[in-house]
Amino acid sequence: MAAEAQGSELVKVVVLLAAGVVAVPIFKRIGLGSVLGYLAAGLAIGPFGLGLFAESQAILHVAELGVVMFLFLIGLEMRPSHLWSLRREIFGLGSVQILACSAAMTGVGLLFGFPPVVAFIGAMGFVLTSTAIVMQILGERGDLALPRGQRIVSILLFEDLLIVPLLALVALMAPADAVADGAARSRWADIGVALAALATLLAAGIWLLNPLFRLLAAAKAREVMTAAALLVVLGAALLMQVGGLSMAMGAFLAGVLLSESTFRHQLEADVEPFRGILLGLFFLSVGMSLDLRVVAANWPLIVGGVLILMLTKAVCIYGVARALKSCHTEALDRAVLMAQGGEFAFVLFSAAVGARLLDAETGANLTAIVVLSMALTPIAILLLRRLAPKAALSLEGVDEPNGLSGSVLLVGFGRFGQVVCQSLLARGVEVSIIDTDVDMIQSAQSFGFKVYYGDGTRLDVLHASGADTAQLIAICIDDRAAATTTVQLVRHQFPQAKVLARSFDREHALELVNAGVDLQVRETFESAMRFGEAALVELGVPADEASEVVADIRRRDAERFELELVGGTRAGVPLLYGNMQQTPLIAPKPRAGAAGAEAPAAGPAS
CATH class of the missing domain: 3.40.50.720 (NAD(P)-binding Rossmann-like Domain)
Known part of the structure; x- marks a missing residue:
């Protein structure tokens, strides 16, 4: 029986890998991107597709480690001085965008007939943009290091920080009996544990990590260095989770603390393969979690919610970007790229259902809206690239030739x-x-x-x-x-x-x-x-x-x-x-009747 169980688990692993290997190249080939390929593959093999997996949430919890490792690698590129230079974008641009989007989308929820608390929670869940999708697309486009990419990363960081007060707010708004039944510790104790976890992580990053890696490097055991890199990432994530904070934010802080370490490049090389696999698994599990039965039963609400919320969020993001002096092209790109909900919405909705602020059906509907918005984002970006007029070439500070002369x-x-x-x-x-x-x-x-x-x-x-x-x-x-x-x-x-x-x-x-x-x-x-x-x-x-x-x-x-x-x-x-295809450094003009000695064949054209 044990052998049969192991064989069944191995089949699932093979199916997951095969789904990604088949779908992603096809979707990239037709120009839809790898993210949509993973989502479609997950939908196909999930409980609402071919039914090869009955429980997508278990895979989602494991796959969230892909997002965690992604944020760790981003943190390695964010030296503290560089992060400090982005403080205005993180807390200024990020807060203005979040306030505008949350107010507008709460109003949309009220227009849909939801109670104020439900409308607010739904709006805040949709405000939390998918870090995984946006980072993946920015990475594929090579925009992460550009100023426009850095501004988007700053907003995402602020949104990741926002999950902490939002979860605390859900606990505060919960009915008294729900708090009494479900809370094992007081709210003040939760805050104390969170602060202690954060202080522990900062202390370990400043005084412990570099000596640890120097000791391991002296042992000259490559596999131990890889294990230590994973230990740092997962340990930081676990510490933040125990403190009730975001795992991804814990990994990001660990990366920042190691960004000036001499072992930074080694850590990046060790973590990168795991990040890629787990991030792909995350997108697969998101595709699996799309409950087609819920969508079919409530399709007017869900389809309308997806379109209206994405449009509302995009308009708000565009307006904020333009108000803060971004050009039209950058503002439009940011609006389309960040118009979806994100993975932290699942955490927020789950907490709200547990606190009896949302009923199970409303939570399922809101989750379906977020998942569909994530799936539509790569398509929206593709349409923007193909339909939007190309930006006019700016010749500011550049002269055109007029009456030049020279040898x-x-x-x-x-x-x-x-x-x-x-x-x-x-x-x-x-x-x-x-x-x-x-x-x-x-x-x-x-x-x-x-x-x-x-x-x-x-x-x-x-x-x-x-x-x-x-x-x-x-x-x-x-x-x-x-x-x-x-x-x-x-x-x-x-x-x-x-x-x-x-x-x-x-x-x-x-x-x-x-x-x-x-x-x-x-x-x-x-x-x-x-x-x-x-x-x-x-x-x-x-x-x-x-x-x-x-x-x-x-x-x-x-x-x-x-x-x-x-x-x-x-x-x-x-x-x-033969098939000689070499080219001379300097080729003379042809001479009539030229002839030459036979020469040996060479390699391909170059």
């Missing part, structure tokens, strides 16, 4: 163009530079470079940039199609100038030579040649011999390139030369 016109000032420019400026050459990346142009100005905003594929921009009088036009664009177009345009319109261009691979080099470029340089060829030469030297080959080997490779590669231009095909050189 050289440099088109494209990325990494490649910057290195090229250094050689020219070192010899006192007068260079005019244009690019279309506004952020890069503004950054270049801080280093003393004057870069103008201009698109090299436009003839009028080239005229204004001084292409008519330039002796040389260097095309260093990080865009293959745009580089070829610019070469063709320059070759026909400005014949007095020599045309040099950056190429990307062998096929692109052929395009540029056929377009009339005077010289093309493949962006990685020379660095790869020098790397190979250095590798030979490190292996004991004499430096002169290594240099000869590299020179021979360059010569034969140039011969193959010339042969392909004259008699080969676009797909490759004649069969005689």
Whole structure:
């Protein structure tokens, strides 16, 4: 019997992993994101789908550890000084947004006919945005470190702090007999335990954790370091839970306390795999908890509640953001991203049902509204990205070319163009530079470079940039199609100038030579040649011999390139030369009737 029970549990683990492995790639492939994939997979295998799991709440309690570990990793990135610099966003922006949203959504609850207490609890549950969903989406977009991402993180932190007074408020509003039956300790004792737990965590973080990790590092046992990292995260979460506080907030504080530790990166590497798996499990369990029977029985209330509450919250968030000087694009993005309820709403509703402030049916309806809002958030973000008009490009502080002149016109000032420019400026050459990346142009100005905003594929921009009088036009664009177009345009319109261009691979080099470029340089060829030469030297080959080997490779590669231009095909050189796809550093223009010696085959196109 024990073996059968173990086999049954193993089947559940396999089903959970399979659901995520199958659903997430499909949903990411069609552009709906990983969060919605997990939610859909959870709904499919849960008690209201295929029925493979009968109890989703048990999985949800375990999966909440994913959120806990996520907050620990965020805390590792939040040094105390950085957290202090965000105090206005956390307590200012966060409090204003929460007050506006809670007031508006309480009014919505009253319009739906709920009693004031029920309307308030429902509104406050919906105010608590899903930290897991928002953090996951911000991470996938790479926005966590950006100012707009930091502002959202600040609001989420304040909302996580808000769960503590909300739970205390639920206890205060509970009927006297409910408090007498359910409370084992006085409210003052609860407050004392919470403060003691917080003080213990702070003391351990300041005086205990770093010495502990130094001791374990000296033991040189990697598995013990991993165990210690998990101990810190789970121990901090447990301490906060015992104190009646948020587990996620405890893990976050532990991360902050270790953010300046020399072991920070090791801790991050140890916790990250567990965080990813458990966070995915959390989304799966949220999908399982959506009771389709409740939705079917009360669909007008639930569907209407989801749409109206999400719209109300989004409007309030947008209004607050605009009132506090955020631009339209950032305010709209924040409004859509944070328009859902969150996982802490489940805790609040459960406490309210236990305190007899909500009946079981109302609690189920409110839970279904929150879960549906979480599921709709990735779809809303996708619709915003596809339907919202693109923000107009701001050229504030950036000049456009007008009547420029110089010996050289440099088109494209990325990494490649910057290195090229250094050689020219070192010899006192007068260079005019244009690019279309506004952020890069503004950054270049801080280093003393004057870069103008201009698109090299436009003839009028080239005229204004001084292409008519330039002796040389260097095309260093990080865009293959745009580089070829610019070469063709320059070759026909400005014949007095020599045309040099950056190429990307062998096929692109052929395009540029056929377009009339005077010289093309493949962006990685020379660095790869020098790397190979250095590798030979490190292996004991004499430096002169290594240099000869590299020179021979360059010569034969140039011969193959010339042969392909004259008699080969676009797909490759004649069969005689195999599938050689190398590109020479500098490819000359084709000479009629060129021929070359047979050379050995090489690797794929690059």
